[in-house]
Amino acid sequence: xxxxxxxxxxxxxxxxxxxxxxxxxxxxxxxxxxxxxxxxxxxxxxxxxxxxxxxxxxxxxxxxxxxxxxxxxxxxxxxxxxxxxxxxxxxxxxxxxxxxxxxxxxxxxxxxxxxxxxxxxxxxxxxxxxxxxxxxxxxxxxxxxxxxxxxxxxxxxxxxxxxxxxxxxxxxxxxxxxxxxxxxxxxxxxxxxxxxxxxxxxxxxxxxxxxxxxxxxxxxxxxxxxxxxxxxxxxxxxxxxxxxxxxxxxxxxxxxxxxxxxxxxxxxxxxxxxxxxxxxxxxxxxxxxxxxxxxxxxxxxxxxxxxxxxxxxxxxxxxxxxxxxxxxxxxxxxxxxxxxxxxxxxxxxxxxxxxxxxxxxxxxxxxxxxxxxxxxxxxxxxxxxxxxxxxxxxxxxxxxxxxxxxxxxxxxxxxxxxxxxxxxxxxxxxxxxxxxxxxxxxxxxx
Amino acid sequence: xxxxxxxxxxxxxxxxxxxxxxxxxxxxxxxxxxxxxxxxxxxxxxxxxxxxxxxxxxxxxxxxxxxxxxxxxxxxxxxxxxxxxxxxxxxxxxxxxxxxxxxxxxxxxxxxxxxxxxxxxxxxxxxxxxxxxxxxxxxxxxxxxxxxxxxxxxxxxxxxxxxxxxxxxxxxxxxxxxxxxxxxxxxxxxxxxxxxxxxxxxxxxxxxxxxxxxxxxxxxxxxxxxxxxxxxxxxxxxxxxxxxxxxxxxxxxxxxxxxxxxxxxxxxxxxxxxxxxxxxxxxxxxxxxxxxxxxxxxxxxxxxxxxxxxxxxx
Numbered sequence: 228x229x230x231x232x233x234x235x236x237x238x239x240x241x242x243x244x245x246x247x248x249x250x251x252x253x254x255x256x257x258x259x260x261x262x263x264x265x266x267x268x269x270x271x272x273x274x275x276x277x278x279x280x281x282x283x284x285x286x287x288x289x290x291x292x293x294x295x296x297x298x299x300x301x302x303x304x305x306x307x308x309x310x311x312x313x314x315x316x317x318x319x320x321x322x323x324x325x326x327x328x329x330x331x332x333x334x335x336x337x338x339x340x341x342x343x344x345x346x347x348x349x350x351x352x353x354x355x356x357x358x359x360x361x362x363x364x365x366x367x368x369x370x371x372x373x374x375x376x377x378x379x380x381x382x383x384x385x386x387x388x389x390x391x392x393x394x395x396x397x398x399x400x401x402x403x404x405x406x407x408x409x410x411x412x413x414x415x416x417x418x419x420x421x422x423x424x425x426x427x428x429x430x431x432x433x434x435x436x437x438x439x440x441x442x443x444x445x446x447x448x449x450x451x452x453x454x455x456x457x458x459x460x461x462x463x464x465x466x467x468x469x470x471x472x473x474x475x476x477x478x479x480x481x482x483x484x485x486x487x488x489x490x491x492x493x494x495x496x497x498x499x500x501x502x503x504x505x506x507x508x509x510x511x512x513x514x515x516x517x518x519x520x521x522x523x524x525x526x527x528x529x530x531x532x533x534x535x536x537x538x539x540x541x542x543x544x545x546x547x548x549x550x551x552x553x554x555x556x557x558x559x560x561x562x563x564x565x566x567x568x569x570x571x572x573x574x575x576x577x578x579x580x581x582x583x584x585x586x587x588x589x590x591x592x593x594x595x596x597x598x599x600x601x602x603x604x605x606x607x608x609x610x611x612x613x614x615x616x617x618x619x620x621x622x623x624x625x626x627x628x629x630x631x632x633x634x635x636x637x638x639x640x641x642x643x644x645x646x647x648x649x650x651x652x653x654x655x656x657x658x659x660x661x662x663x664x665x666x667x668x669x670x671x672x673x
Numbered sequence: 674x675x676x677x678x679x680x681x682x683x684x685x686x687x688x689x690x691x692x693x694x695x696x697x698x699x700x701x702x703x704x705x706x707x708x709x710x711x712x713x714x715x716x717x718x719x720x721x722x723x724x725x726x727x728x729x730x731x732x733x734x735x736x737x738x739x740x741x742x743x744x745x746x747x748x749x750x751x752x753x754x755x756x757x758x759x760x761x762x763x764x765x766x767x768x769x770x771x772x773x774x775x776x777x778x779x780x781x782x783x784x785x786x787x788x789x790x791x792x793x794x795x796x797x798x799x800x801x802x803x804x805x806x807x808x809x810x811x812x813x814x815x816x817x818x819x820x821x822x823x824x825x826x827x828x829x830x831x832x833x834x835x836x837x838x839x840x841x842x843x844x845x846x847x848x849x850x851x852x853x854x855x856x857x858x859x860x861x862x863x864x865x866x867x868x869x870x871x872x873x874x875x876x877x878x879x880x881x882x883x884x885x886x887x888x889x890x891x892x893x894x895x896x897x898x899x900x901x902x903x904x905x906x907x908x909x910x911x912x913x914x915x916x917x918x919x920x921x922x923x924x925x926x927x928x929x930x931x932x933x934x935x936x937x938x939x940x941x942x943x944x945x946x947x948x949x950x951x952x953x954x955x956x957x958x959x960x961x962x963x964x965x966x967x968x969x970x971x972x973x974x975x976x977x978x979x980x981x982x983x984x985x986x987x
Contacts, residue, residue, distance in 0.1 A: 248883065249904075251959050252897035272825075272891060275691035279717075282686075596688055596828065596847040650846055653796045654839035 283636030323349020339478035353501030376611030401438030430578025558630035687738025871983030878905035
């Protein structure tokens with residue numbers, strides 16, 4: 228490609244000349260303000276290595292699809308095209324396929340949600356729903372309140388819409404009601420309107436914790452009192468290892484909660500099908516916003532999932548996933564106890580992740596290149612905070628590697644941590660770096 | 674005569690895997706456009722079977738970072754008698770180590786900023802505070818801390834205050850056991866590429882690098898926009914000639930072949946200071962050697978093909 232040139236008047240080189248330089252991007256002056264935060268960092272580059280088989284990746288949030296009945300799914304996909312091809316390959320409804328929306332109600336009923344098919348908007352993964360909701364509500368500078376830590380993919384969306392993300396801490400029982408109240412009171416005192424509260428109540432990404440039954444109505448009550456909409460993101464709710472699923476926040480409050488669901492973790496992310504359930508007026512706007520963004524979600528994907536739900540034992544499949552992930556969680560937790568006695572971690576009752584706090588003074592982001600050299604990868608805690616804090620934590624996922632690989636990964640990680648400790652001892656505790664790049668996730672890290 | 678076939682090696686397990694994959698794809702596309710048969714291979718334990726299966730006329734290792742640039746993959750290629758593009762293993766190893774390369778180049782009479790080499794074990798024995806204070810006092814600020822081996826500015830920090838040195842050391846050691854601390858030189862940053870098309874090394878026009886926002890770090894290198902490039906660099910004729918001589922001097926004093934890229938800073942007094950040498954320079958869409966080649970009027974596919982054919986004859 229020929230390099231495009233920018234006018235010489237834009238340059239400020241110490242060497243005077245009339246020659247023009249290039250920034251390799253003729254549109255550099257044309258980007259929107261919100262684009263300026265989009266960067267390629269060292270961290271992203273390091274994850275390129277994590278996909279190699281030699282590396283034990285405890286970084287990715289990819290479901291273990293070998294557990295799926297792929298032969299049967301192939302037939303389903305074939306039948307959809309062969310028998311209903313003119314529908315599957317055609318544009319569809321902006322709100323999503325009617326049958327699938329009815330089936331989604333059945334899925335949500337497992338978490339106590341009682342809704343009408345008209346309340347459901349099918350989206351391209353729940354990530355698109357997240358984008359649409361943010362688009363509907365956020366002007367640049369508006370406040371979004373999120374848990375600390377929070378899902379990296381949501382932070383990326385909020386950043387793209389130039390939201391001011393404020394955090395409220397969670398503990399082993401999820402978002403702390405008193406801390407939520409303090410944050411809302413403080414922001415109200417500053418005259419700042421919080422547009423919504425973003426929560427991942429079940430098997431939190433990255434923290435692994437679940438909002439307790441006792442706290443759920445309290446969180447809703449506080450939000451209602453401050454007039455704050457709740458955005459409930461629940462991709463993992465059906466992947467609990469023991470007992471029945473807890474009632475969704477949406478099941479306790481129809482008017483104050485937008486609920487996001489997804490087939491990506493309970494079935495497979497490849498079809499990119501998720502959904503939102505929203506109060507009537509919001510839902511109308513969601514449909515219009517979605518139509519303007521994508522016209523309609525993929526009919527082929529929706530019909531394939533709808534057929535799968537109608538013809539397969541999807542509940543049995545989710546049960547298989549739960550057993551598989553529980554075994555992996557156990558491998559993770561026992562390996563951590565064996566190899567990292569000085570760290571602390573959450574023991575998740577479901578989902579994909581455990582959240583590890585490193586021994587005093589260690590920095591997970593600084594340590595990542597060393598980990599990659601040692602053939603193990605994780606996501607540094609900094610990814611999960613809007614302000615780049617969290618360097619003393621890392622997210623370890625146990626969803627994709629086998630128990631043996633998990634044990635090997637944690638063993639390697641222990642060596643990396645030992646090396647890092649030596650550095651910290653030599654150079655003293657190194658303070659956190661301000662203004663760190665906070666990255667958007669590569670898709671398989673979400 | 675059978676058609677020339679090229680096996681491009683890209684990827685590998687180094688920290689620069691991503692860049693290497695991009696370089697590999699670019700070079701492969703350019704070579705294919707000239708009618709050569711090109712296969713791209715990620716480096717793994719299939720390398721030897723792939724070599725015997727593909728039986729390429731020549732291998733072009735576009736591996737950045739460890740194993741690609743430290744000479745070890747080239748050792749294997751030598752062992753099996755496989756022709757390849759680029760420096761031999763011995764020269765690669767010398768060039769790959771910044772302190773050794775700086776020493777060799779310095780002995781050839783080329784200026785290079787003062788520096789110290791610091792294995793992590795040294796600090797274990799001597800403690801950090803006194804050593805770092807002494808370095809800051811002797812070399813003066815600002816300083817550049819970098820891993821002794823590696824590219825793409827990974828683990829590199831420019832330090833303006835002595836109290837930032839410990840953090841910079843930790844970041845450099847994250848990429849390897851040895852770091853260097855070098856005097857930061859103010860001046861014009863240049864990358865000067867040398868190619869050999871079979872008739873001896875030729876210097877391409879210097880490319881001037883002007884960071885527009887922040888340092889010339891990983892992000893600035895691979896995302897268009899944060900850096901302004903001038904190809905050819907805006908240099909007075911006599912400075913440009915001096916710079917070309919230095920790049921050639923570096924290429925020859927290190928015993929390199931076929932292609933290299935020398936990174937220099939022309940200090941404010943007009944002296945080119947050697948900073949780094951790349952035996953497998955980046956070939957991505959934002960990389961410096963391709964920019965230099967285009968500035969010289971080369972069509973990239975034809976140039977890469979000429980490098981391949983030159984290497985086959987050498």
